[in-house]
Amino acid sequence: MTDTLHDELDAAFGSGPAHRPVEVTLGAGRRALRRRRVSALAGAVAVAAVLGTGFAVSSPGGQGRSTSEIAADPSPMPSPTSVPAVDEEWSKGEVVRYADDGTLQVRPGVEVHERIENPYDFVPPERSDALDLTFRGQRTWAILTLDRAAGEEGLQFGASMATPSNGWADFAHYVADQVSVDRGGSGAPSGWPGTLRLTAEGEVVPTSGTEVLQRTDDPRLGDRFAPPGVPTGAALLRAGEERRELFVVWRVEGGVLEVVTTPIDDPSANLVGATFAELLSWARGQYASGEGLR
Amino acid sequence: MSRASRDEEFSDFVAARQTHLRRIAYALCGDWHRADDLLQTALVKLYVAWPRLHRDGREEAYVRQILVQANIDESRRPWRRERPGLDGLDPSARDPLPVEERSALFDALQSLPLAQRRVVVLRHWLGLSVEETARELGIAPGTVKSHSSRAVERLQAVLTAR
Incomplete structure (x- = not known):
């Protein structure tokens, strides 16, 4: 059976579409390597500061706010008008760029909903920006960097684009989290209110200030959400200072409670007015398709 | 190691092994775009650790x-994609996905719980031993055997039904 199964599996699917150019992977690899080196350098700088050596800092992360301060205060700048669109020639696929003088340029037709300036606290001529933008109907969270790799000459442009996700409460928390991870940290808070907690007895209960409107401990979200035997649940809650209505699903694996939060008052999600049963049905579909809720 | 030699060796490895490695990702997740993302994430990590892994000959295993x-079904961070432009607007955008002729066996594989799917891929497709599979997944050999038994039973039912 094993040999047969091997052959049958091998023949069960093809090789897929064309691969990404290796240059794309090389570029991402170089940026990852550079971030790691910069992170190591920042660690060395921190040690020197503790020792009181009067270390002169000129590297990213060494001046201005610390990483933790960035996470707490990413200084969002709502600025559809602060980043003027530039009507020069744009390459196909190019959406934002830095001009030779370091000015951030936005392609005409791109709507910038929010801009966070210099989330990496780079020192000029190095620059960084995070943009929540829409181009041709596609909402995107973008993080741009123009920086110098350790030990290399010249500045390199890097752009990371992601589809907005409910993994974070908003764009600012997404950016803070990415910056933290890029610097070798463990990430920043998602921004969602802490609605549930795990008791010593293993029960999932609401935190203080969280109002449970409806709840089930058998949401049947499928194996893609949690393997059989893992405690799961779902609830409709009202929580946070703004008393927003949130749909949450959770799983407890290895003694750790993980809560996935979805705001149901966001018109773009088409969940406004949905009943708890409808939300559960929608969640089951999301996990069955592999899409998930984030 | 110079950057040029790292890039050259890494590129050679990617060119030689990316098709096989992406098929592994696809067998696990059942979606070519997701498989691309998973492979890209893995290759970026490989690039960072290249000198050590290449010296030890552990690139592919890594x-x-x-x-x-x-965490294929849902994860918080790995989907942050490094890409130069927006989907569909990039000059290097890939061709549209071909119509994949997925067999009933492949669909049955995707319907297995992830833990069983992993065991099938490692043990029955890639040919690892029970012990190697257990080591790779960080689970007990007995668990590999029980996952394998349940999974093969379901897959065999599909094969015999044809």
Whole structure:
């Protein structure tokens, strides 16, 4: 059976579409390597500061706010008008760029909903920006960097684009989290209110200030959400200072409670007015398709 | 190691092994775009650790381990994609996905719980031993055997039904 199964599996699917150019992977690899080196350098700088050596800092992360301060205060700048669109020639696929003088340029037709300036606290001529933008109907969270790799000459442009996700409460928390991870940290808070907690007895209960409107401990979200035997649940809650209505699903694996939060008052999600049963049905579909809720 | 030699060796490895490695990712997740993302994440990590892994000849095992241990069904961070432009607007955008002739067996594989799927891929497709599979997944050999038994039973039912 094993040999047969091997052959049958091998023949069960093809090789897929064309691969990404290796240059794309090389570029991402170089940026990852550079971030790691910069992170190591920042660690060395921190040690020197503790020792009181009067270390002169000129590297990213060494001046201005610390990483933790960035996470707490990413200084969002709502600025559809602060980043003027530039009507020069744009390459196909190019959406934002830095001009030779370091000015951030936005392609005409791109709507910038929010801009966070210099989330990496780079020192000029190095620059960084995070943009929540829409181009041709596609909402995107973008993080741009123009920086110098350790030990290399010249500045390199890097752009990371992601589809907005409910993994974070908003764009600012997404950016803070990415910056933290890029610097070798463990990430920043998602921004969602802490609605549930795990008791010593293993029960999932609401935190203080969280109002449970409806709840089930058998949401049947499928194996893609949690393997059989893992405690799961779902609830409709009202929580946070703004008393927003949130749909949450959770799983407890290895003694750790993980809560996935979805705001149901966001018109773009088409969940406004949905009943708890409808939300559960929608969640089951999301996990069955592999899409998930984030 | 100079950057040029790292890039050259890494590129050679990617060119030689990316098709096989992406098939592993696809067998695990059932979606070519997701498989691309998983492989990209694994290859970026490989690039960072290249000198050590290349010296030890563990490049492929390292990538495979990242692929099989990825939280495929949902994860918070790995989907942050490094790409130069927006989807569909990039000059290097890939061709549209071909119409994949997925067999009933492949669909049955995707319907297995992730833990069983991982065991099938490692043990029955890639040919690892029970012990190697257990080591790679960080589970007991007995668990590999029980996952394998349940999974093969379901897959065999599909094969015999044809």
